[in-house]
Amino acid sequence: MAGKKGAGVLELAVLGLLHESPMHGYELRKRLNALLGMFRAFSYGSLYPCLKQLLTSGLIVEDRPEEPNVALALQSRRSKIVYKLTADGKERLQQLLTEAGPASWEDEGFGVHFAFFSHTRADVRLRILEGRRSRLEERLESVRAALARTRERVDSYTLELQNHGLESVEREVRWLSELIGRERAEQEQQAHRSSSLTSQDMPRETDR
Amino acid sequence: MAGKKGAGVLELAVLGLLHESPMHGYELRKRLNALLGMFRAFSYGSLYPCLKQLLTSGLIVEDRPEEPNVALALQSRRSKIVYKLTADGKERLQQLLTEAGPASWEDEGFGVHFAFFSHTRADVRLRILEGRRSRLEERLESVRAALARTRERVDSYTLELQNHGLESVEREVRWLSELIGRERAEQEQQAHRSSSLTSQDMPRETDR
């Protein structure tokens, strides 16, 4: 009853965006696709059912701004349904942002998790980044191995594709390494700053 | 009942690999994931049903090599089921490789189509490459627009993600442009070679 399966990436994305500001579905989708446009695009056919489900789960509520403008009020056939997070929703979001597992570093989920890193605990951020990096490195290794095995007898297009893929992933690995470096530096600074306390518990770096 | 819906990308990938050489399922999957490892990975749960469907469609057949080695023959409990293309299968493959449409340049399909470019007509190759490039350019533009619109009030992680995405896509666009250039040069050479024929009707066979 409690921790049912959510709508995957979408749930997190929706909760995350709604946390920043209440919105209606149409706008939500635009922001969604602007945010993740490079990686994926969602359609209404998945968004609205997701919103519905979040509603019935009590994670969001419809928030109709109740125009004080009486003139408009009478013919306010509802269009625009603005959604906002409930307390439960915020809690759920926090929970989703705290679990650093495959879901957060695999291809589908990484982008979304990363997009909301500013609401994520520093140690979780680090583990996600490292998780993704080692995932990509595994992939590199296995593809490189396969490439070496079939060195001969590959046509040029296949080779071209492999190489481009390889380079793309290598590039992402470098990017991740850079980010990891920054994160670690920040953590050390943090630790340094609070070195007057016991140096082993450094829990509080809430959000920016 | 001729041209029903196939198993998406998998169908093409399987037909393409089997065209190069007959194989059994397990090996097929390995080659598949070696070939496309950077982009996607298939599981047996999708591969075997796909093979089954291709069998019943008559596009592939089981090819049990019937060992002439009599000593082994008696205890040849079948493991390894080797599949190979039928004539229909080759035709179907050719058909799949000839259609240059969204399916061939959208994210899911592009890699697979590209991987078998050496079996693809030159003009189709060009149209697919151009299709993908313009698709990516659309994406770039829309994301850049969104980025410009929300210039302020973006947190640094989101910005970082957007930028990385942008650069990745820009990189792919450059790669595509390079390939397109090569393809065009090749086509011109080809045209040049046959310039002894009517020299005036060659300027633009790249319709569209």
Place this chain on the structure above:
DNA sequence: TTCGTCATGTAATGGGTTACATGATTAC
């Protein structure tokens, strides 16, 4: 008044995964 965009939804479908179940072959 009509067209394009904003806005909300649903039903059918689809392509694929996970987890499971089973057995053969190889290496130690």
Place this chain on the structure above:
DNA sequence: GTAATCATGTAACCCATTACATGACGAA
């Protein structure tokens, strides 16, 4: 003889898409 890997399959489920249907609103 036992563990790892090779090898084949199935059933249940999942997340999301496509295509469809509806209607409000602003601008031409």
